[in-house]
Amino acid sequence: MQIQLHGVVPVPLKDKFSKRDSDLWNTSVTFLPGEWIKIVAPSGTGKTTLMNILYKIRHDYEGSVSWDNKDLKTISRDELAYLRQQKVSVIFQDLRLFENLTARENIELNRVLQKPYYEAGKIDEMAEVVGITHILSQKAGVCSYGEQQRIAIIRALVQPFDWLIMDEPFSHLDIANTNKAATLIAAECRKRNAGFVLTDLDEDSLFPYTKSFSL
């Protein structure tokens, strides 16, 4: 699946980007299947906005975004649900876990939303890798941000996907944990031949990126 952007600019940032150029806003870009894409940008330039547009939870933009040549604005609810279950997974910057569910339940929910891609045991395996085995039966609401972020990462990895959208996925992790999580993400993407789009504030060498953009 490829992702295309044509002259996309969020309405609130329109004035700002009519005065200066950007690698992504107001231009045409194609993310080819399997590409590992890094987007670097300082705060307030619309990283999260871009991720939300790509994942179709924001619609206040001009231009068009398409998944496999299908304009996101015309996609039906059921199609969207299908694509989110099978083709596109996401790690939000603000994590978005169900606070009343345990860590395991949060992950499990995304595993069983569609025909499971992995057996339930895979959750423990991944939790082991990123070091959150001990909090799996705790309510997500009482976990630290660092733990919640790792829960969100595993949640995104238990479903099938062609693209993984990650919005500052390591913002609450130390270097050691960041490396462990990045290794897991890279392995899972390779397994699926999947591409990803990752945003961050700074350059890094956690992944062998195929493309890099700045906003």
Added chain:
Amino acid sequence: MLNQLLKKIIRTGVGPGRFIMAAAGLTIAMLLILSAVQIQVNYNELLYGKNNQDSIANFLVINKVINGNKRENTLSKEEIEKLKQQPFVEEVGLLTASRFKVSAQSPSDNFPFYTDLFFESVPDKFIDVQSKDWAWQPGSTTIPLIIPNQFLDMYNFGFAPSQNLPQLTQTMVMALPIVLNVSFQGHPVRFTGKVVGFSDRISSVLVPQNFLEMANKQFASQAEIKPSRVVIRTKDPGSPELVQYLKDNGMVTDADKTRFSQYRKIVNTIVNASGITGGVMLLFALLVFSLFIQLTIAATKNEINLLITLGTSPKQLQRFLVKQFLPANVIITFVCLAVVAILQYVLQGYLQKQNMHISSLVSYYTIAAAGIILLVLWITNVSTIRKYIHQTEK
């Protein structure tokens, strides 16, 4: 597994107290409407059921009101035609009157009597007397007669004691030949009359129709006269419409038989009122239940939003939510139906003792009503859920 997780997510939104209140409202409304339907069915069964029928009451003799202003109070052809077309009238039989003078007297001096008389005839199917002697062969001089039961009563309990005469049984009267003298051009023509039965239905001296036709043709001293009385057959002599129609058209019948219509009107009103109350209650209950669903969805707006963001399809969510609410509806419907069934059984036993017969089982109408209500509930559930999921979704 998915459903268990969804349950955990949604349940946090609304407590069980509200759910119980909504369910209780629905139960009460459902009970009311189902019993209203069952009461209506019972009521109709009491009115029209074979076991509760009174055959005498189904025939009414109708005539114009006599108010002294007119010499003749006859029923015109149009009036009779109109009467025939009324929904409460099943059949109309004309009472034909004799147009000649006739007298009756005793053949024996032991028991002397003499009276001037008249005849009327009516189609046989309107007569409540079954007798093989009720037939007249052309040429025969023996005429079968049917007289009102009241005649015999008047004689036995009024006339006979006052005149020091013996009281008579029906059999004795039927054994007694009567000399009938029909006056024809000033001369008497002699026939023998024989009482073959006593009518509770028609208070007149009846002779077979073919005899009266012949006699009217042969002996008539006056032009044909319009009928002034008719017999109608009706399913429901207590019908308020019938009574109203008679009143509006200046007609009367035996008031005793139609008196029931007054009570009927009152009971009708009560039964209808209970139906309307039930209907209104049901509307409220539907409202309460759909408000409850709205509340549940509104209270879990954020959770539903996140579920959809993570890729839950609206269809999955709808199916899940319908599964949360519909079983309660189904259970309530069955409980209400069971309660109505028990009440019906108890009522049947009670009415049986009063000699009123209704079925001991709930009617098909009640079951059908329950089915329809369930369908309406299902539609309300599904449409409310669909509507609010789409509203919740950004």
